[in-house]
Amino acid sequence: MRGRLLALLALSGLLLAAGMQQRYDSTINYFSERSAFVSLPAGKTLKALAFGYHNLAADLLFIWSIQFYSTYYISNRFDFLERVYDTITDITPQYKEPYVIGSLIMAMEARDIPMALRLLDKGSLRNPEEYMFDQEAGFYCYKYLKDYARAEQYYNRAAAKPGAPAFIKRMNAHLVYLRNDPKMAYQMWLDIYRHAGDILTKDSATNHLYQIKAEAELPQLQAKVAEFRAKFRRLPASLSELAVVGMIREVPRDFDGNEYVYDAQSGKVTAQRIFRWKKR
Amino acid sequence: MKASVKGIVINTFRESARNKMFYLLVFFGILFALSSKVVSFLTLGDAMKVLKDTGLAAINFFCVLIAIFTGINLVFKEIEKKTVFNILSKPVSRDEFIVGKFLGLALTMLTALGAMSAIFFVFVALSGGGFDWGILLYFCMLGLELLVIVAISLLFSSFTTPILSFIFTVSLYLIGHVMWTFNEFKALLRVPAWKALIQVLYYLLPNLDKFNIKNEVVLGTALNPWTMLFSILYALAYIAALLALTVLIFRKREFQ
Amino acid sequence: MKALEIKGLKKSFRSNFLLKKYHILKGVDLEVEKGEIYGFLGPNGAGKTTTIKCILDLLAPSAGEILVDGQPTSSPAARRRIGFLPENPYFYDYLSAREFLFFSAALFNLSGAEVKDKVAALIHRVGLSGHEDLKLRKFSKGMIQRLGLAQALVNDPDLLILDEPFSGLDPIGRKDLRTLILSLREQGKTIFFSSHILQDMELMVDRVGIILDGAIRRQGKLSELIARSIQYYEVVCDHIAERELANIQANFACRDGYFILTLASDGNVNQVVESIIHNNGRIVAVNPVKMTLEDIFFNEMRDSR
Numbered sequence: 001m002r003g004r005l006l007a008l009l010a011l012s013g014l015l016l017a018a019g020m021q022q023r024y025d026s027t028i029n030y031f032s033e034r035s036a037f038v039s040l041p042a043g044k045t046l047k048a049l050a051f052g053y054h055n056l057a058a059d060l061l062f063i064w065s066i067q068f069y070s071t072y073y074i075s076n077r078f079d080f081l082e083r084v085y086d087t088i089t090d091i092t093p094q095y096k097e098p099y100v101i102g103s104l105i106m107a108m109e110a111r112d113i114p115m116a117l118r119l120l121d122k123g124s125l126r127n128p129e130e131y132m133f134d135q136e137a138g139f140y141c142y143k144y145l146k147d148y149a150r151a152e153q154y155y156n157r158a159a160a161k162p163g164a165p166a167f168i169k170r171m172n173a174h175l176v177y178l179r180n181d182p183k184m185a186y187q188m189w190l191d192i193y194r195h196a197g198d199i200l201t202k203d204s205a206t207n208h209l210y211q212i213k214a215e216a217e218l219p220q221l222q223a224k225v226a227e228f229r230a231k232f233r234r235l236p237a238s239l240s241e242l243a244v245v246g247m248i249r250e251v252p253r254d255f256d257g258n259e260y261v262y263d264a265q266s267g268k269v270t271a272q273r274i275f276r277w278k279k280r
Numbered sequence: 281m282k283a284s285v286k287g288i289v290i291n292t293f294r295e296s297a298r299n300k301m302f303y304l305l306v307f308f309g310i311l312f313a314l315s316s317k318v319v320s321f322l323t324l325g326d327a328m329k330v331l332k333d334t335g336l337a338a339i340n341f342f343c344v345l346i347a348i349f350t351g352i353n354l355v356f357k358e359i360e361k362k363t364v365f366n367i368l369s370k371p372v373s374r375d376e377f378i379v380g381k382f383l384g385l386a387l388t389m390l391t392a393l394g395a396m397s398a399i400f401f402v403f404v405a406l407s408g409g410g411f412d413w414g415i416l417l418y419f420c421m422l423g424l425e426l427l428v429i430v431a432i433s434l435l436f437s438s439f440t441t442p443i444l445s446f447i448f449t450v451s452l453y454l455i456g457h458v459m460w461t462f463n464e465f466k467a468l469l470r471v472p473a474w475k476a477l478i479q480v481l482y483y484l485l486p487n488l489d490k491f492n493i494k495n496e497v498v499l500g501t502a503l504n505p506w507t508m509l510f511s512i513l514y515a516l517a518y519i520a521a522l523l524a525l526t527v528l529i530f531r532k533r534e535f536q
Numbered sequence: 537m538k539a540l541e542i543k544g545l546k547k548s549f550r551s552n553f554l555l556k557k558y559h560i561l562k563g564v565d566l567e568v569e570k571g572e573i574y575g576f577l578g579p580n581g582a583g584k585t586t587t588i589k590c591i592l593d594l595l596a597p598s599a600g601e602i603l604v605d606g607q608p609t610s611s612p613a614a615r616r617r618i619g620f621l622p623e624n625p626y627f628y629d630y631l632s633a634r635e636f637l638f639f640s641a642a643l644f645n646l647s648g649a650e651v652k653d654k655v656a657a658l659i660h661r662v663g664l665s666g667h668e669d670l671k672l673r674k675f676s677k678g679m680i681q682r683l684g685l686a687q688a689l690v691n692d693p694d695l696l697i698l699d700e701p702f703s704g705l706d707p708i709g710r711k712d713l714r715t716l717i718l719s720l721r722e723q724g725k726t727i728f729f730s731s732h733i734l735q736d737m738e739l740m741v742d743r744v745g746i747i748l749d750g751a752i753r754r755q756g757k758l759s760e761l762i763a764r765s766i767q768y769y770e771v772v773c774d775h776i777a778e779r780e781l782a783n784i785q786a787n788f789a790c791r792d793g794y795f796i797l798t799l800a801s802d803g804n805v806n807q808v809v810e811s812i813i814h815n816n817g818r819i820v821a822v823n824p825v826k827m828t829l830e831d832i833f834f835n836e837m838r839d840s841r
Contacts, residue, residue: 031535041362044461044464048458048461050451050486051453051457051458052340052453052457052489053337053341053497055333055336055337055498056333056337056418059319059330059333059334060319060322062323063323063330066323067322091494092499094330094499095326095331095493095499097323097324097325098325099328100325101324101325104501188370204516230417233408257319273493282643282645283642283643283646283647284642284643284644284645286640287638287642287643291631291639292629294630294632294635295628298630334566336736337720361626362622362624362625362626363626363627363628365592365594365622365625366622366625366627366640366643366687367643367782368592368593368594369592369593369594369615369618369620369622370612370615370620370643370644370691371612371613371614371615371643371644371645372612372614372643373612455619477687528677532596534549534594534595534596535589535594536549536589536597
């Protein structure tokens, strides 16, 4: 065959092949249920199989997982979720992203908080200087499990780690409060207040301190008013009367140093500020 | 250095430097290293980690290929083409020949590695990763690993065909990176004889993963200077042993 | 001290698969005096190249001893004064002639400015001027051969060992090589070479060693080997009638208008000549036909069967 003809044949053959490939691809559904991940070797096996290129393997697996777990039409995509992230984190335990992203997917998308917590625990174990894993775990306990005791434990741990930002301490204190240990919570908030490095922290602390103090003292005052009424068959004219008759040693002030508001008509004791945090 | 050894070193380097395959591998190594930028776009979070991981892995891979391919042909070609007659019929001992060949190959290898390292180092800096001296440290360790591989391929090249040399060298490279599994095996075994055998193999075969400090370098974890020192010494010792073995074998070699 | 001495050289190989041993050299003894040209002659497979490789320590002898200027050749130092041209030399095709010669010089631990001059002189001597920078892959066979000679001379050796140096050369090349070898002898060098081309050998060698089936069969001065036998005499004549010639001697040949009579080496040459003249014949020539090297060679081969 002539040279030119051969070249033409080669080119058209290539184009034809490309066209056929495209048709072939359109007939295959790559993301059928069957082709979801069947099995993945455990972390060590994959490390061995990677023959020294395991970092890259872990990276690629991570990149793949991000794409895969955001492909919403694969219905059973979470079947091996824990396995995948265990593998990645086994290979490179100090790579932080997988713990964070993995637990995020587990908590938000797969709705499996215990699985997320397991992953975060692992992260914390392998990276003892990192506060963020305990922080995330604490948050999940608080928000989704509503297990304040456990959340408090996590925040406690996180707060103790170097570089833990102030709000962790705040969260910790709040959780203690939620756990119905107002005395301890008060102490913690006081500590935060005293060491506050910025206005936000100080404000937040004062708010909490105000609330805790008020929540402790208002009921007490209210009780004393009732006691007064029972004894003297009338409401006291003011809170100082309670002190005069010796029911309280002195009239407590709120955290701002202002007097509590007493309505002599109804006998209700309230605080000047409206505090927001409600106990759940 | 004796002029004869120097001559062999330079000649070996020249042979590689005029070989197209060599340049091809260097080119692809750099290409893949630079494509790490693309890969890094796909990840969430620390893109620089993925960029460095990919780049280092690419350079690692292609340099290993260079080490193996230039090494396995080295001595074999000389024997095959009878150019070895020109050298050994002169007052050059077999030892000098092997040492010269090794140094020439080492020079070639380190030149390729040096070029790739420099380019990638600048690339990382330009991509926003700053001057990561850790990467250079990794390349130094990789250089040592490559010299071990070169010595291995030279050893095989001195007595078998390129295909067998290739198979043996690649096998030792792969095994060399999973030697840590030997320890796990040893723990599982009961019979002392098997344990002893595994232990012997553990020390006999090259332990290459010690040079693989990619993880530490990219994540910035601390490196124990003693560990590094021992790795360096390991390399020097192992290379010396290999060269010695090669010379021993080569001395008995007859050229029909 | 002899330039080259081989005593009792034996060499055998073992085939890889079978345990069968192949005995290539079965006891080679030869001596080469200083300043002479020694021709190493033998058919293919006799062991010429194997012997030469043993001399250069490319093969280790199974038994025996090889001394160059009194030193065993197994030590690299002994090879300092040897120049070697292998059969079918192959050089690095990515080098130029000049680069290759510099490399060869370096292998002798020669370096510096003197090497530059030497290399230039050598290139000129072997007739490669103008091609110094050409890459060897572009060289013709004859050019490669010349370069091979150049690298064999780069260290100004006392002993030159050439394996089939004439093979593949055209007549001009062969003449050049002959001239070169003779001039090297003039310089006081010793040349040991193997060849098939017996005529060339005959023209040059002082001594000859014939190797057959792994051992030297005959060794000695060429003049001695040949003078030992004048095979026959040839008397060439014409201007005589065949009938008359037949009376003198029954056997004769006819060629180109001449008659050629073959006579045994001893005896009646004079008588025959006189008879022819007496019959008014003309004597064109009387040739003593000596054995050629070829004859000696083929005789040896025949005897060994």
